[in-house]
Amino acid sequence: MGYREIALEKALTFIEPGPVVLITTFDGKKNNVMTISWIMPIDFDGHFVIASGPWNYSFKTLLKTKECVVCIPAQDMLQTTVRIGDVSGADCDKFSRFALQPLPAKTVKAPLIAGCQACLECKVTDVISRYGFVVLQAKRLVRDKNKALGRLWHAVGDGTFTLDGKKSNCRRLMKDKLPPGL
Numbered sequence: 001m002g003y004r005e006i007a008l009e010k011a012l013t014f015i016e017p018g019p020v021v022l023i024t025t026f027d028g029k030k031n032n033v034m035t036i037s038w039i040m041p042i043d044f045d046g047h048f049v050i051a052s053g054p055w056n057y058s059f060k061t062l063l064k065t066k067e068c069v070v071c072i073p074a075q076d077m078l079q080t081t082v083r084i085g086d087v088s089g090a091d092c093d094k095f096s097r098f099a100l101q102p103l104p105a106k107t108v109k110a111p112l113i114a115g116c117q118a119c120l121e122c123k124v125t126d127v128i129s130r131y132g133f134v135v136l137q138a139k140r141l142v143r144d145k146n147k148a149l150g151r152l153w154h155a156v157g158d159g160t161f162t163l164d165g166k167k168s169n170c171r172r173l174m175k176d177k178l179p180p181g182l
């Protein structure tokens, strides 16, 4: 019984947010896509924050174009999603390398990716450089009408992933906290 101290580096494996998403950008010449697991909603007006940095080509494009699409991968896309996060669009065309089909978005130039569960077209509203925080606001949300919404992948932070599990409905307990539409 009782607590035992463990390596502080493991802290993030207890609090990794999620889900793991794909973020597409268009730099004016080619489409690109990166994997992000550090993503968190911050209000009910469609704002959320991702944590990234200048070592990613997508980060530079995000700062330049101020827009992107956040794609929620289908359940069977985990391997591709991890591979996408292992190479840079600075060196290759990830859409052709991973046989991704780009589809036009309506409010941004970055593409949707065919076959994802849902895609959020987003504008960059703020950047907090010290931590590489990019604040996004969703402008349009689409979901694949032929696909049932599946479970979502979450990164543990140590190279392993969990799939969302059992759902519990506590809507009645927190009805005062839920804005209209949710």
Ligand SMILES: Cc1cc2nc3c(=O)[nH]c(=O)nc-3n(C[C@H](O)[C@H](O)[C@H](O)COP(=O)(O)O)c2cc1C
Pocket (backbone or CB within 6 Å): 020, 032, 033, 034, 035, 036, 037, 038, 039, 051, 052, 053, 055, 056, 057, 058, 059, 081, 082, 083, 084, 085, 086, 087, 088, 089, 090, 155
């Ligand atoms: C599972 C997974 C999660 C990742 N999460 C993040 C993240 O939250 N933030 C980040 O900056 N990079 C993250 N990465 C790394 C980027 O996806 C990776 O550096 C990518 O190659 C960047 O591509 P780009 O240079 O074409 O933008 C993650 C990679 C993987 C495989």
